[in-house]
């Protein structure tokens with residue numbers, strides 16, 4: 001049942017409507033960040049289509065079909081060959097493909113084409129999930145197009161991706177896109193506690209460190225998060241006391257140290273949440289609404305001095321830097337420049353183009 005899934009009430013409503021009207025598109029694209037439940041929603045569609053005792057066109061969750069569809073048999077070994085096969089659930093009509101390494105392969109799409117042409121073996125519909133659809137290359141995308149062009153009525157394809165913009169227009173145009181949004185800290189906290197994934201105290205902190213993703217709430221390392229937050233709070237403090245250029249440049253340097261290389265973007269995320277929180281506090285928002293609620297005392301101090309226009313600009317500048325990083329410019333130089341622009345040393349419009 002969709003109501004058992006966490007968050008994304010809009011996507012739920014859209015999918016339920018389609019199921020009730022018996023107008024589920026043959027090809028769909030589930031788009032939205034990692035770790036917010038897209039795959040679970042796709043499996044829920046497969047359940048709705050194959051349930052033996054459906055309720056309002058939704059899967060009951062307890063019949064043998066529903067139970068088996070929930071079980072994906074991922075290969076136990078790293079052996080690339082096994083990962084290039086369709087990964088079946090315990091139900092003979094529902095399976096998934098995922099990129100074995102960096103790309104989804106042509107042969108995986110050919111297998112889907114072949115399987116999609118069979119009538120359902122035991123249920124009413126065959127459902128294939130194509131996970132990480134952004135890893136299709138030109139060749140595998142073209143192989144997939146063949147299935148998307150004339151899918152048999154009893155087969156459904158659900159592409160899943162966090163980066164829909166990277167898909168070929170020919171693929172995008174043939175799939176009905178359903179957008180998924182990040183979950184709120186409260187939705188994540190409730191999910192963690194309801195499913196007994198962590199204890200209630202940790203749930204609160206994890207939910208707030210998760211940036212909208214249950215995946216990240218579970219995999220995230222709290223020690224790392226806490227130290228990232230401490231470092232970024234230093235940056236924010238240095239920005240507020242606008243004379244502390246030395247601290248800013250030290251922080252920029254630290255952000256670029258080799259040991260934090262993989263954490264670079266996470267740290268920028270954390271910095272953004274701190275800026276937003278201080279900004280929200282300055283607008284009179286309750287501390288319970290903050291991402292970094294535990295730091296509310298320190299953030300309150302900052303919020304008294306923060307200028308909303310400046311805070312908005314900082315966030316734009318960080319976003320701007322993320323864009324620049326995609327084209328692979330020098331990270332160190334850009335971080336220095338970012339912090340100095342944020343501190344107001346260099347007007348953003350006049351700063352030199354760094355390539």
Ligand SMILES: [Zn+2]
Pocket residue numbers: 050051052053054059060061062063064065066067
């Ligand atoms: Zn069922």
